[in-house]
Amino acid sequence: MKNEIKKPPTESQTFAEYYESWLRIYKKGAVREVTFNRYQMTLLWVKRLIPNLVLRDLTRLNYQDLLNRYAECHEKQTTIDFHHQLKGAILDAVDDGLIDRDPTRKAIIKGRVPRSKKAKFLNQFELHKLLSALDLSGSLNWDWFILLVAKTGMRFSEALALTPSDFDFSRQTVSVGKTWDYKHGKGFVPTKNKTFSRKIQIDWQLATQFAAMVKDMPENKPIFIHKRIFNSTVNGRLKKLCVVSGIPVISIHSLRHTHASLLLFAGVSIASVARRLGHASINTTQKTYLHIIKELENKDVDLVECKLKSKSYLFYYCYELAVPVYGVSSCM
Known part of the structure:
Protein backbone atom coordinates (compact mmCIF):
# COMPACT_ATOMS: atom_id res chain seq x y z
CA MET A 1 0.00 0.00 0.00
CA LYS A 2 1.23 3.48 -0.88
CA ASN A 3 0.25 5.06 2.44
CA GLU A 4 1.73 2.26 4.56
CA ILE A 5 4.21 3.58 7.12
CA LYS A 6 7.57 1.99 6.51
CA LYS A 7 9.46 1.25 9.72
CA PRO A 8 13.10 0.31 9.90
CA PRO A 9 13.88 -3.11 11.34
CA THR A 10 13.50 -3.17 15.12
CA GLU A 11 17.11 -4.26 15.68
CA SER A 12 18.56 -1.25 13.84
CA GLN A 13 15.93 1.40 14.55
CA THR A 14 17.49 4.43 16.21
CA PHE A 15 15.83 6.14 19.13
CA ALA A 16 15.50 9.31 17.02
CA GLU A 17 13.60 7.36 14.34
CA TYR A 18 11.35 5.71 16.92
CA TYR A 19 10.64 9.03 18.66
CA GLU A 20 9.75 10.70 15.35
CA SER A 21 7.28 7.89 14.55
CA TRP A 22 5.86 8.04 18.09
CA LEU A 23 5.21 11.76 17.74
CA ARG A 24 3.44 11.29 14.43
CA ILE A 25 1.24 8.46 15.73
CA TYR A 26 0.45 9.57 19.29
CA LYS A 27 0.85 13.33 19.43
CA LYS A 28 0.11 14.87 16.05
CA GLY A 29 -3.50 16.05 16.07
CA ALA A 30 -3.96 15.03 19.71
CA VAL A 31 -2.26 18.06 21.28
CA ARG A 32 -2.33 21.75 20.49
CA GLU A 33 -0.05 22.85 17.65
CA VAL A 34 2.11 24.92 19.99
CA THR A 35 2.60 21.83 22.21
CA PHE A 36 3.41 19.63 19.22
CA ASN A 37 6.02 22.17 18.13
CA ARG A 38 7.72 21.76 21.51
CA TYR A 39 7.85 18.00 20.95
CA GLN A 40 9.35 18.67 17.54
CA MET A 41 12.03 20.80 19.15
CA THR A 42 12.80 17.91 21.52
CA LEU A 43 13.14 15.64 18.48
CA LEU A 44 15.67 18.03 16.93
CA TRP A 45 17.78 17.87 20.09
CA VAL A 46 17.61 14.07 20.09
CA LYS A 47 18.82 14.00 16.47
CA ARG A 48 21.59 16.41 17.39
CA LEU A 49 22.80 14.70 20.58
CA ILE A 50 22.22 10.96 19.89
CA PRO A 51 21.59 10.64 16.14
CA ASN A 52 22.89 7.06 15.85
CA LEU A 53 21.89 5.52 19.19
CA VAL A 54 19.91 2.35 18.50
CA LEU A 55 16.64 2.13 20.43
CA ARG A 56 17.42 -1.28 21.97
CA ASP A 57 20.75 0.07 23.25
CA LEU A 58 19.10 2.85 25.30
CA THR A 59 20.21 2.32 28.90
CA ARG A 60 20.08 4.34 32.12
CA LEU A 61 23.71 5.30 31.55
CA ASN A 62 23.40 6.72 28.03
CA TYR A 63 19.99 8.27 28.83
CA GLN A 64 21.54 10.09 31.80
CA ASP A 65 24.37 11.20 29.52
CA LEU A 66 21.76 12.57 27.08
CA LEU A 67 20.12 14.59 29.87
CA ASN A 68 23.48 15.85 31.10
CA ARG A 69 24.52 17.06 27.66
CA TYR A 70 21.17 18.77 27.15
CA ALA A 71 21.43 20.40 30.60
CA GLU A 72 24.78 21.99 29.73
CA CYS A 73 23.01 24.71 27.77
CA HIS A 74 19.55 24.73 29.37
CA GLU A 75 18.09 25.66 32.73
CA LYS A 76 16.87 22.90 35.05
CA GLN A 77 13.15 23.48 34.41
CA THR A 78 13.73 23.25 30.64
CA THR A 79 15.65 20.02 31.15
CA ILE A 80 12.75 18.65 33.23
CA ASP A 81 10.37 19.40 30.35
CA PHE A 82 12.78 17.71 27.91
CA HIS A 83 12.89 14.64 30.17
CA HIS A 84 9.09 14.40 30.46
CA GLN A 85 8.59 14.70 26.71
CA LEU A 86 10.99 11.81 26.12
CA LYS A 87 9.76 9.65 28.98
CA GLY A 88 6.29 9.08 27.52
CA ALA A 89 7.75 7.60 24.34
CA ILE A 90 10.32 5.55 26.22
CA LEU A 91 7.73 3.99 28.55
CA ASP A 92 5.67 3.01 25.50
CA ALA A 93 8.75 1.37 24.02
CA VAL A 94 9.21 -0.59 27.27
CA ASP A 95 5.54 -1.67 27.22
CA ASP A 96 5.93 -2.84 23.61
CA GLY A 97 9.02 -4.88 24.48
CA LEU A 98 11.36 -2.76 22.37
CA ILE A 99 13.45 -1.92 25.45
CA ASP A 100 14.03 -4.39 28.28
CA ARG A 101 13.99 -1.93 31.19
CA ASP A 102 12.96 1.66 31.84
CA PRO A 103 16.14 3.74 31.29
CA THR A 104 14.51 6.88 32.73
CA ARG A 105 14.24 5.34 36.24
CA LYS A 106 16.01 7.44 38.87
CA ALA A 107 17.21 9.94 36.26
CA ILE A 108 19.04 12.92 37.74
CA ILE A 109 17.94 16.28 36.37
CA LYS A 110 20.61 18.94 36.13
CA GLY A 111 20.70 22.31 34.42
CA ARG A 112 22.16 25.77 34.34
CA VAL A 113 21.52 28.06 37.26
CA PRO A 114 18.44 30.08 36.22
CA ARG A 115 18.88 33.76 35.66
CA SER A 116 17.30 36.00 38.23
CA LYS A 117 13.75 36.56 37.05
CA LYS A 118 11.51 39.18 38.48
CA ALA A 119 8.16 39.99 36.98
CA LYS A 120 8.34 43.54 35.69
CA PHE A 121 5.35 45.62 36.65
CA LEU A 122 4.22 49.17 37.33
CA ASN A 123 3.31 50.53 40.73
CA GLN A 124 -0.07 52.12 41.32
CA PHE A 125 1.15 55.66 40.63
CA GLU A 126 2.84 54.63 37.36
CA LEU A 127 -0.24 52.72 36.21
CA HIS A 128 -2.40 55.76 36.90
CA LYS A 129 -0.09 57.88 34.73
CA LEU A 130 -0.28 55.32 31.92
CA LEU A 131 -4.07 55.09 31.98
CA SER A 132 -4.33 58.90 32.05
CA ALA A 133 -2.34 59.03 28.79
CA LEU A 134 -4.71 56.71 26.89
CA ASP A 135 -6.69 58.14 23.98
CA LEU A 136 -10.23 56.87 24.61
CA SER A 137 -12.04 59.57 22.68
CA GLY A 138 -12.87 57.60 19.54
CA SER A 139 -13.79 54.07 18.47
CA LEU A 140 -12.14 50.95 19.81
CA ASN A 141 -8.39 51.13 19.32
CA TRP A 142 -5.28 49.68 20.99
CA ASP A 143 -5.58 52.17 23.85
CA TRP A 144 -8.93 50.56 24.72
CA PHE A 145 -7.21 47.20 24.50
CA ILE A 146 -4.47 48.33 26.91
CA LEU A 147 -7.11 49.63 29.33
CA LEU A 148 -8.94 46.29 29.27
CA VAL A 149 -5.81 44.21 29.89
CA ALA A 150 -4.70 46.55 32.70
CA LYS A 151 -8.05 46.18 34.47
CA THR A 152 -8.61 42.44 33.94
CA GLY A 153 -5.16 40.85 33.76
CA MET A 154 -6.12 38.88 30.66
CA ARG A 155 -3.53 37.27 28.42
CA PHE A 156 -2.86 38.98 25.09
CA SER A 157 -4.49 36.20 23.04
CA GLU A 158 -7.50 36.08 25.40
CA ALA A 159 -8.21 39.80 25.06
CA LEU A 160 -7.86 39.57 21.26
CA ALA A 161 -10.56 36.88 21.15
CA LEU A 162 -13.21 38.91 23.00
CA THR A 163 -16.54 39.42 21.25
CA PRO A 164 -19.59 41.47 22.36
CA SER A 165 -21.28 38.24 23.48
CA ASP A 166 -18.51 37.66 26.03
CA PHE A 167 -19.60 40.69 28.05
CA ASP A 168 -22.36 40.48 30.64
CA PHE A 169 -22.87 44.14 31.47
CA SER A 170 -25.69 43.56 33.94
CA ARG A 171 -23.45 41.35 36.08
CA GLN A 172 -20.29 43.29 35.20
CA THR A 173 -18.34 40.25 34.00
CA VAL A 174 -16.28 39.22 31.00
CA SER A 175 -16.17 35.56 29.97
CA VAL A 176 -12.87 34.10 28.84
CA GLY A 177 -13.39 30.82 27.00
CA LYS A 178 -11.23 31.04 23.88
CA THR A 179 -8.10 32.68 22.49
CA TRP A 180 -7.13 34.23 19.18
CA ASP A 181 -4.36 32.51 17.21
CA TYR A 182 -2.48 35.65 16.16
CA LYS A 183 0.74 33.72 15.49
CA HIS A 184 -0.59 31.40 12.78
CA GLY A 185 -3.67 33.33 11.67
CA LYS A 186 -6.13 30.50 12.47
CA GLY A 187 -8.67 32.62 14.31
CA PHE A 188 -10.46 31.38 17.43
CA VAL A 189 -8.91 28.44 19.28
CA PRO A 190 -9.91 26.84 22.61
CA THR A 191 -8.11 27.78 25.79
CA LYS A 192 -5.20 25.52 26.73
CA ASN A 193 -7.04 23.93 29.66
CA LYS A 194 -10.26 24.29 31.67
CA THR A 195 -8.76 26.61 34.29
CA PHE A 196 -8.06 29.19 31.58
CA SER A 197 -11.83 29.49 31.02
CA ARG A 198 -13.32 31.85 33.60
CA LYS A 199 -15.48 34.89 34.30
CA ILE A 200 -13.66 38.07 35.28
CA GLN A 201 -15.42 40.72 37.35
CA ILE A 202 -15.00 44.27 36.03
CA ASP A 203 -15.80 47.64 37.57
CA TRP A 204 -18.96 49.53 36.65
CA GLN A 205 -17.06 52.26 34.81
CA LEU A 206 -15.31 49.78 32.48
CA ALA A 207 -18.62 47.95 31.96
CA THR A 208 -20.38 51.21 31.04
CA GLN A 209 -17.59 52.23 28.66
CA PHE A 210 -17.52 48.94 26.76
CA ALA A 211 -21.31 48.63 26.69
CA ALA A 212 -21.40 51.83 24.65
CA MET A 213 -18.49 50.80 22.42
CA VAL A 214 -19.73 47.33 21.38
CA LYS A 215 -23.50 47.83 21.24
CA ASP A 216 -23.66 47.96 17.42
CA MET A 217 -21.00 45.32 16.75
CA PRO A 218 -21.67 41.73 15.55
CA GLU A 219 -22.19 39.52 18.59
CA ASN A 220 -19.67 36.81 17.72
CA LYS A 221 -16.90 38.71 15.96
CA PRO A 222 -13.74 39.86 17.79
CA ILE A 223 -14.00 43.52 18.74
CA PHE A 224 -10.31 44.35 18.26
CA ILE A 225 -9.42 42.31 15.16
CA HIS A 226 -9.86 43.84 11.71
CA LYS A 227 -6.73 42.43 10.04
CA ARG A 228 -3.68 40.31 10.88
CA ILE A 229 -2.28 41.47 14.20
CA PHE A 230 1.10 41.02 15.83
CA ASN A 231 2.20 41.30 19.45
CA SER A 232 4.75 43.94 18.44
CA THR A 233 1.99 46.25 17.18
CA VAL A 234 0.40 46.62 20.61
CA ASN A 235 3.74 46.66 22.41
CA GLY A 236 4.85 49.49 20.12
CA ARG A 237 1.85 51.59 21.10
CA LEU A 238 2.35 50.75 24.78
CA LYS A 239 6.00 51.77 24.58
CA LYS A 240 5.05 55.20 23.21
CA LEU A 241 2.54 55.70 26.02
CA CYS A 242 5.13 54.73 28.63
CA VAL A 243 7.69 57.17 27.22
CA VAL A 244 5.15 60.00 27.07
CA SER A 245 4.07 59.24 30.64
CA GLY A 246 7.66 59.18 31.92
CA ILE A 247 7.34 55.67 33.36
CA PRO A 248 9.33 52.44 32.80
CA VAL A 249 8.70 50.85 29.40
CA ILE A 250 6.83 47.57 29.82
CA SER A 251 5.24 44.99 27.54
CA ILE A 252 1.56 44.12 27.25
CA HIS A 253 2.26 40.95 29.26
CA SER A 254 3.74 43.10 32.02
CA LEU A 255 0.34 44.76 32.36
CA ARG A 256 -0.94 41.35 33.42
CA HIS A 257 1.82 41.22 36.05
CA THR A 258 0.91 44.76 37.11
CA HIS A 259 -2.74 43.81 37.57
CA ALA A 260 -1.88 40.75 39.68
CA SER A 261 0.74 42.59 41.74
CA LEU A 262 -1.58 45.44 42.67
CA LEU A 263 -4.28 42.95 43.70
CA LEU A 264 -1.83 41.12 45.96
CA PHE A 265 -0.62 44.38 47.52
CA ALA A 266 -4.26 45.34 48.08
CA GLY A 267 -4.75 42.20 50.16
CA VAL A 268 -6.56 39.96 47.66
CA SER A 269 -5.82 36.30 48.41
CA ILE A 270 -3.43 34.31 46.23
CA ALA A 271 -6.23 31.84 45.43
CA SER A 272 -8.49 34.62 44.13
CA VAL A 273 -5.69 36.13 42.05
CA ALA A 274 -4.90 32.70 40.59
CA ARG A 275 -8.54 32.20 39.54
CA ARG A 276 -8.73 35.70 38.05
CA LEU A 277 -5.57 35.16 36.01
CA GLY A 278 -6.66 31.67 34.92
CA HIS A 279 -3.57 29.94 36.31
CA ALA A 280 -3.65 26.16 36.08
CA SER A 281 -2.41 25.91 39.66
CA ILE A 282 -2.02 28.23 42.62
CA ASN A 283 1.64 27.14 42.60
CA THR A 284 2.07 29.03 39.34
CA THR A 285 0.88 32.22 41.02
CA GLN A 286 3.14 31.65 44.02
CA LYS A 287 6.21 31.08 41.85
CA ILE A 293 4.47 37.34 48.56
CA LYS A 294 7.68 37.53 50.60
CA GLU A 295 7.33 41.30 50.89
CA LEU A 296 3.73 40.90 52.08
CA GLU A 297 4.81 38.25 54.58
CA ASN A 298 7.34 40.69 56.03
CA LYS A 299 4.56 43.25 56.45
CA ASP A 300 2.42 40.59 58.12
CA VAL A 301 5.21 39.86 60.61
CA ASP A 302 5.38 43.55 61.50
CA LEU A 303 1.59 43.66 61.86
CA VAL A 304 1.50 40.60 64.12
CA GLU A 305 4.28 42.01 66.27
CA CYS A 306 2.42 45.32 66.54
CA LYS A 307 -0.82 43.55 67.49
CA LEU A 308 0.92 41.41 70.10
CA LYS A 309 2.26 44.54 71.77
CA SER A 310 -1.22 46.06 71.90
CA LYS A 311 -2.90 45.90 75.33
CA SER A 312 -6.34 45.83 73.73
CA TYR A 313 -5.33 42.74 71.74
CA LEU A 314 -4.02 41.02 74.88
CA PHE A 315 -7.23 41.79 76.76
CA TYR A 316 -9.29 40.32 73.89
CA TYR A 317 -7.03 37.27 73.72
CA CYS A 318 -7.40 36.61 77.47
CA TYR A 319 -11.16 37.10 77.25
CA GLU A 320 -11.51 34.56 74.44
CA LEU A 321 -9.53 32.00 76.45
CA ALA A 322 -11.53 32.77 79.62
CA VAL A 323 -8.34 33.78 81.42
CA PRO A 324 -8.84 36.04 84.48
CA VAL A 325 -7.49 39.46 83.61
CA TYR A 326 -5.89 41.30 86.47
CA GLY A 327 -3.20 42.86 84.33
CA VAL A 328 -1.34 42.28 81.13
CA SER A 329 0.84 39.67 82.77
CA SER A 330 -2.17 37.44 83.60
CA CYS A 331 -2.25 35.83 80.17
CA MET A 332 1.44 35.77 79.45
Whole structure:
Protein backbone atom coordinates (compact mmCIF):
# COMPACT_ATOMS: atom_id res chain seq x y z
CA MET A 1 0.00 0.00 0.00
CA LYS A 2 1.23 3.48 -0.88
CA ASN A 3 0.25 5.06 2.44
CA GLU A 4 1.73 2.26 4.56
CA ILE A 5 4.21 3.58 7.12
CA LYS A 6 7.57 1.99 6.51
CA LYS A 7 9.46 1.25 9.72
CA PRO A 8 13.10 0.31 9.90
CA PRO A 9 13.88 -3.11 11.34
CA THR A 10 13.50 -3.17 15.12
CA GLU A 11 17.11 -4.26 15.68
CA SER A 12 18.56 -1.25 13.84
CA GLN A 13 15.93 1.40 14.55
CA THR A 14 17.49 4.43 16.21
CA PHE A 15 15.83 6.14 19.13
CA ALA A 16 15.50 9.31 17.02
CA GLU A 17 13.60 7.36 14.34
CA TYR A 18 11.35 5.71 16.92
CA TYR A 19 10.64 9.03 18.66
CA GLU A 20 9.75 10.70 15.35
CA SER A 21 7.28 7.89 14.55
CA TRP A 22 5.86 8.04 18.09
CA LEU A 23 5.21 11.76 17.74
CA ARG A 24 3.44 11.29 14.43
CA ILE A 25 1.24 8.46 15.73
CA TYR A 26 0.45 9.57 19.29
CA LYS A 27 0.85 13.33 19.43
CA LYS A 28 0.11 14.87 16.05
CA GLY A 29 -3.50 16.05 16.07
CA ALA A 30 -3.96 15.03 19.71
CA VAL A 31 -2.26 18.06 21.28
CA ARG A 32 -2.33 21.75 20.49
CA GLU A 33 -0.05 22.85 17.65
CA VAL A 34 2.11 24.92 19.99
CA THR A 35 2.60 21.83 22.21
CA PHE A 36 3.41 19.63 19.22
CA ASN A 37 6.02 22.17 18.13
CA ARG A 38 7.72 21.76 21.51
CA TYR A 39 7.85 18.00 20.95
CA GLN A 40 9.35 18.67 17.54
CA MET A 41 12.03 20.80 19.15
CA THR A 42 12.80 17.91 21.52
CA LEU A 43 13.14 15.64 18.48
CA LEU A 44 15.67 18.03 16.93
CA TRP A 45 17.78 17.87 20.09
CA VAL A 46 17.61 14.07 20.09
CA LYS A 47 18.82 14.00 16.47
CA ARG A 48 21.59 16.41 17.39
CA LEU A 49 22.80 14.70 20.58
CA ILE A 50 22.22 10.96 19.89
CA PRO A 51 21.59 10.64 16.14
CA ASN A 52 22.89 7.06 15.85
CA LEU A 53 21.89 5.52 19.19
CA VAL A 54 19.91 2.35 18.50
CA LEU A 55 16.64 2.13 20.43
CA ARG A 56 17.42 -1.28 21.97
CA ASP A 57 20.75 0.07 23.25
CA LEU A 58 19.10 2.85 25.30
CA THR A 59 20.21 2.32 28.90
CA ARG A 60 20.08 4.34 32.12
CA LEU A 61 23.71 5.30 31.55
CA ASN A 62 23.40 6.72 28.03
CA TYR A 63 19.99 8.27 28.83
CA GLN A 64 21.54 10.09 31.80
CA ASP A 65 24.37 11.20 29.52
CA LEU A 66 21.76 12.57 27.08
CA LEU A 67 20.12 14.59 29.87
CA ASN A 68 23.48 15.85 31.10
CA ARG A 69 24.52 17.06 27.66
CA TYR A 70 21.17 18.77 27.15
CA ALA A 71 21.43 20.40 30.60
CA GLU A 72 24.78 21.99 29.73
CA CYS A 73 23.01 24.71 27.77
CA HIS A 74 19.55 24.73 29.37
CA GLU A 75 18.09 25.66 32.73
CA LYS A 76 16.87 22.90 35.05
CA GLN A 77 13.15 23.48 34.41
CA THR A 78 13.73 23.25 30.64
CA THR A 79 15.65 20.02 31.15
CA ILE A 80 12.75 18.65 33.23
CA ASP A 81 10.37 19.40 30.35
CA PHE A 82 12.78 17.71 27.91
CA HIS A 83 12.89 14.64 30.17
CA HIS A 84 9.09 14.40 30.46
CA GLN A 85 8.59 14.70 26.71
CA LEU A 86 10.99 11.81 26.12
CA LYS A 87 9.76 9.65 28.98
CA GLY A 88 6.29 9.08 27.52
CA ALA A 89 7.75 7.60 24.34
CA ILE A 90 10.32 5.55 26.22
CA LEU A 91 7.73 3.99 28.55
CA ASP A 92 5.67 3.01 25.50
CA ALA A 93 8.75 1.37 24.02
CA VAL A 94 9.21 -0.59 27.27
CA ASP A 95 5.54 -1.67 27.22
CA ASP A 96 5.93 -2.84 23.61
CA GLY A 97 9.02 -4.88 24.48
CA LEU A 98 11.36 -2.76 22.37
CA ILE A 99 13.45 -1.92 25.45
CA ASP A 100 14.03 -4.39 28.28
CA ARG A 101 13.99 -1.93 31.19
CA ASP A 102 12.96 1.66 31.84
CA PRO A 103 16.14 3.74 31.29
CA THR A 104 14.51 6.88 32.73
CA ARG A 105 14.24 5.34 36.24
CA LYS A 106 16.01 7.44 38.87
CA ALA A 107 17.21 9.94 36.26
CA ILE A 108 19.04 12.92 37.74
CA ILE A 109 17.94 16.28 36.37
CA LYS A 110 20.61 18.94 36.13
CA GLY A 111 20.70 22.31 34.42
CA ARG A 112 22.16 25.77 34.34
CA VAL A 113 21.52 28.06 37.26
CA PRO A 114 18.44 30.08 36.22
CA ARG A 115 18.88 33.76 35.66
CA SER A 116 17.30 36.00 38.23
CA LYS A 117 13.75 36.56 37.05
CA LYS A 118 11.51 39.18 38.48
CA ALA A 119 8.16 39.99 36.98
CA LYS A 120 8.34 43.54 35.69
CA PHE A 121 5.35 45.62 36.65
CA LEU A 122 4.22 49.17 37.33
CA ASN A 123 3.31 50.53 40.73
CA GLN A 124 -0.07 52.12 41.32
CA PHE A 125 1.15 55.66 40.63
CA GLU A 126 2.84 54.63 37.36
CA LEU A 127 -0.24 52.72 36.21
CA HIS A 128 -2.40 55.76 36.90
CA LYS A 129 -0.09 57.88 34.73
CA LEU A 130 -0.28 55.32 31.92
CA LEU A 131 -4.07 55.09 31.98
CA SER A 132 -4.33 58.90 32.05
CA ALA A 133 -2.34 59.03 28.79
CA LEU A 134 -4.71 56.71 26.89
CA ASP A 135 -6.69 58.14 23.98
CA LEU A 136 -10.23 56.87 24.61
CA SER A 137 -12.04 59.57 22.68
CA GLY A 138 -12.87 57.60 19.54
CA SER A 139 -13.79 54.07 18.47
CA LEU A 140 -12.14 50.95 19.81
CA ASN A 141 -8.39 51.13 19.32
CA TRP A 142 -5.28 49.68 20.99
CA ASP A 143 -5.58 52.17 23.85
CA TRP A 144 -8.93 50.56 24.72
CA PHE A 145 -7.21 47.20 24.50
CA ILE A 146 -4.47 48.33 26.91
CA LEU A 147 -7.11 49.63 29.33
CA LEU A 148 -8.94 46.29 29.27
CA VAL A 149 -5.81 44.21 29.89
CA ALA A 150 -4.70 46.55 32.70
CA LYS A 151 -8.05 46.18 34.47
CA THR A 152 -8.61 42.44 33.94
CA GLY A 153 -5.16 40.85 33.76
CA MET A 154 -6.12 38.88 30.66
CA ARG A 155 -3.53 37.27 28.42
CA PHE A 156 -2.86 38.98 25.09
CA SER A 157 -4.49 36.20 23.04
CA GLU A 158 -7.50 36.08 25.40
CA ALA A 159 -8.21 39.80 25.06
CA LEU A 160 -7.86 39.57 21.26
CA ALA A 161 -10.56 36.88 21.15
CA LEU A 162 -13.21 38.91 23.00
CA THR A 163 -16.54 39.42 21.25
CA PRO A 164 -19.59 41.47 22.36
CA SER A 165 -21.28 38.24 23.48
CA ASP A 166 -18.51 37.66 26.03
CA PHE A 167 -19.60 40.69 28.05
CA ASP A 168 -22.36 40.48 30.64
CA PHE A 169 -22.87 44.14 31.47
CA SER A 170 -25.69 43.56 33.94
CA ARG A 171 -23.45 41.35 36.08
CA GLN A 172 -20.29 43.29 35.20
CA THR A 173 -18.34 40.25 34.00
CA VAL A 174 -16.28 39.22 31.00
CA SER A 175 -16.17 35.56 29.97
CA VAL A 176 -12.87 34.10 28.84
CA GLY A 177 -13.39 30.82 27.00
CA LYS A 178 -11.23 31.04 23.88
CA THR A 179 -8.10 32.68 22.49
CA TRP A 180 -7.13 34.23 19.18
CA ASP A 181 -4.36 32.51 17.21
CA TYR A 182 -2.48 35.65 16.16
CA LYS A 183 0.74 33.72 15.49
CA HIS A 184 -0.59 31.40 12.78
CA GLY A 185 -3.67 33.33 11.67
CA LYS A 186 -6.13 30.50 12.47
CA GLY A 187 -8.67 32.62 14.31
CA PHE A 188 -10.46 31.38 17.43
CA VAL A 189 -8.91 28.44 19.28
CA PRO A 190 -9.91 26.84 22.61
CA THR A 191 -8.11 27.78 25.79
CA LYS A 192 -5.20 25.52 26.73
CA ASN A 193 -7.04 23.93 29.66
CA LYS A 194 -10.26 24.29 31.67
CA THR A 195 -8.76 26.61 34.29
CA PHE A 196 -8.06 29.19 31.58
CA SER A 197 -11.83 29.49 31.02
CA ARG A 198 -13.32 31.85 33.60
CA LYS A 199 -15.48 34.89 34.30
CA ILE A 200 -13.66 38.07 35.28
CA GLN A 201 -15.42 40.72 37.35
CA ILE A 202 -15.00 44.27 36.03
CA ASP A 203 -15.80 47.64 37.57
CA TRP A 204 -18.96 49.53 36.65
CA GLN A 205 -17.06 52.26 34.81
CA LEU A 206 -15.31 49.78 32.48
CA ALA A 207 -18.62 47.95 31.96
CA THR A 208 -20.38 51.21 31.04
CA GLN A 209 -17.59 52.23 28.66
CA PHE A 210 -17.52 48.94 26.76
CA ALA A 211 -21.31 48.63 26.69
CA ALA A 212 -21.40 51.83 24.65
CA MET A 213 -18.49 50.80 22.42
CA VAL A 214 -19.73 47.33 21.38
CA LYS A 215 -23.50 47.83 21.24
CA ASP A 216 -23.66 47.96 17.42
CA MET A 217 -21.00 45.32 16.75
CA PRO A 218 -21.67 41.73 15.55
CA GLU A 219 -22.19 39.52 18.59
CA ASN A 220 -19.67 36.81 17.72
CA LYS A 221 -16.90 38.71 15.96
CA PRO A 222 -13.74 39.86 17.79
CA ILE A 223 -14.00 43.52 18.74
CA PHE A 224 -10.31 44.35 18.26
CA ILE A 225 -9.42 42.31 15.16
CA HIS A 226 -9.86 43.84 11.71
CA LYS A 227 -6.73 42.43 10.04
CA ARG A 228 -3.68 40.31 10.88
CA ILE A 229 -2.28 41.47 14.20
CA PHE A 230 1.10 41.02 15.83
CA ASN A 231 2.20 41.30 19.45
CA SER A 232 4.75 43.94 18.44
CA THR A 233 1.99 46.25 17.18
CA VAL A 234 0.40 46.62 20.61
CA ASN A 235 3.74 46.66 22.41
CA GLY A 236 4.85 49.49 20.12
CA ARG A 237 1.85 51.59 21.10
CA LEU A 238 2.35 50.75 24.78
CA LYS A 239 6.00 51.77 24.58
CA LYS A 240 5.05 55.20 23.21
CA LEU A 241 2.54 55.70 26.02
CA CYS A 242 5.13 54.73 28.63
CA VAL A 243 7.69 57.17 27.22
CA VAL A 244 5.15 60.00 27.07
CA SER A 245 4.07 59.24 30.64
CA GLY A 246 7.66 59.18 31.92
CA ILE A 247 7.34 55.67 33.36
CA PRO A 248 9.33 52.44 32.80
CA VAL A 249 8.70 50.85 29.40
CA ILE A 250 6.83 47.57 29.82
CA SER A 251 5.24 44.99 27.54
CA ILE A 252 1.56 44.12 27.25
CA HIS A 253 2.26 40.95 29.26
CA SER A 254 3.74 43.10 32.02
CA LEU A 255 0.34 44.76 32.36
CA ARG A 256 -0.94 41.35 33.42
CA HIS A 257 1.82 41.22 36.05
CA THR A 258 0.91 44.76 37.11
CA HIS A 259 -2.74 43.81 37.57
CA ALA A 260 -1.88 40.75 39.68
CA SER A 261 0.74 42.59 41.74
CA LEU A 262 -1.58 45.44 42.67
CA LEU A 263 -4.28 42.95 43.70
CA LEU A 264 -1.83 41.12 45.96
CA PHE A 265 -0.62 44.38 47.52
CA ALA A 266 -4.26 45.34 48.08
CA GLY A 267 -4.75 42.20 50.16
CA VAL A 268 -6.56 39.96 47.66
CA SER A 269 -5.82 36.30 48.41
CA ILE A 270 -3.43 34.31 46.23
CA ALA A 271 -6.23 31.84 45.43
CA SER A 272 -8.49 34.62 44.13
CA VAL A 273 -5.69 36.13 42.05
CA ALA A 274 -4.90 32.70 40.59
CA ARG A 275 -8.54 32.20 39.54
CA ARG A 276 -8.73 35.70 38.05
CA LEU A 277 -5.57 35.16 36.01
CA GLY A 278 -6.66 31.67 34.92
CA HIS A 279 -3.57 29.94 36.31
CA ALA A 280 -3.65 26.16 36.08
CA SER A 281 -2.41 25.91 39.66
CA ILE A 282 -2.02 28.23 42.62
CA ASN A 283 1.64 27.14 42.60
CA THR A 284 2.07 29.03 39.34
CA THR A 285 0.88 32.22 41.02
CA GLN A 286 3.14 31.65 44.02
CA LYS A 287 6.21 31.08 41.85
CA THR A 288 5.52 34.04 39.56
CA TYR A 289 4.91 36.52 42.38
CA LEU A 290 7.20 35.03 45.02
CA HIS A 291 9.02 38.34 45.60
CA ILE A 292 5.72 40.12 46.29
CA ILE A 293 4.47 37.34 48.56
CA LYS A 294 7.68 37.53 50.60
CA GLU A 295 7.33 41.30 50.89
CA LEU A 296 3.73 40.90 52.08
CA GLU A 297 4.81 38.25 54.58
CA ASN A 298 7.34 40.69 56.03
CA LYS A 299 4.56 43.25 56.45
CA ASP A 300 2.42 40.59 58.12
CA VAL A 301 5.21 39.86 60.61
CA ASP A 302 5.38 43.55 61.50
CA LEU A 303 1.59 43.66 61.86
CA VAL A 304 1.50 40.60 64.12
CA GLU A 305 4.28 42.01 66.27
CA CYS A 306 2.42 45.32 66.54
CA LYS A 307 -0.82 43.55 67.49
CA LEU A 308 0.92 41.41 70.10
CA LYS A 309 2.26 44.54 71.77
CA SER A 310 -1.22 46.06 71.90
CA LYS A 311 -2.90 45.90 75.33
CA SER A 312 -6.34 45.83 73.73
CA TYR A 313 -5.33 42.74 71.74
CA LEU A 314 -4.02 41.02 74.88
CA PHE A 315 -7.23 41.79 76.76
CA TYR A 316 -9.29 40.32 73.89
CA TYR A 317 -7.03 37.27 73.72
CA CYS A 318 -7.40 36.61 77.47
CA TYR A 319 -11.16 37.10 77.25
CA GLU A 320 -11.51 34.56 74.44
CA LEU A 321 -9.53 32.00 76.45
CA ALA A 322 -11.53 32.77 79.62
CA VAL A 323 -8.34 33.78 81.42
CA PRO A 324 -8.84 36.04 84.48
CA VAL A 325 -7.49 39.46 83.61
CA TYR A 326 -5.89 41.30 86.47
CA GLY A 327 -3.20 42.86 84.33
CA VAL A 328 -1.34 42.28 81.13
CA SER A 329 0.84 39.67 82.77
CA SER A 330 -2.17 37.44 83.60
CA CYS A 331 -2.25 35.83 80.17
CA MET A 332 1.44 35.77 79.45
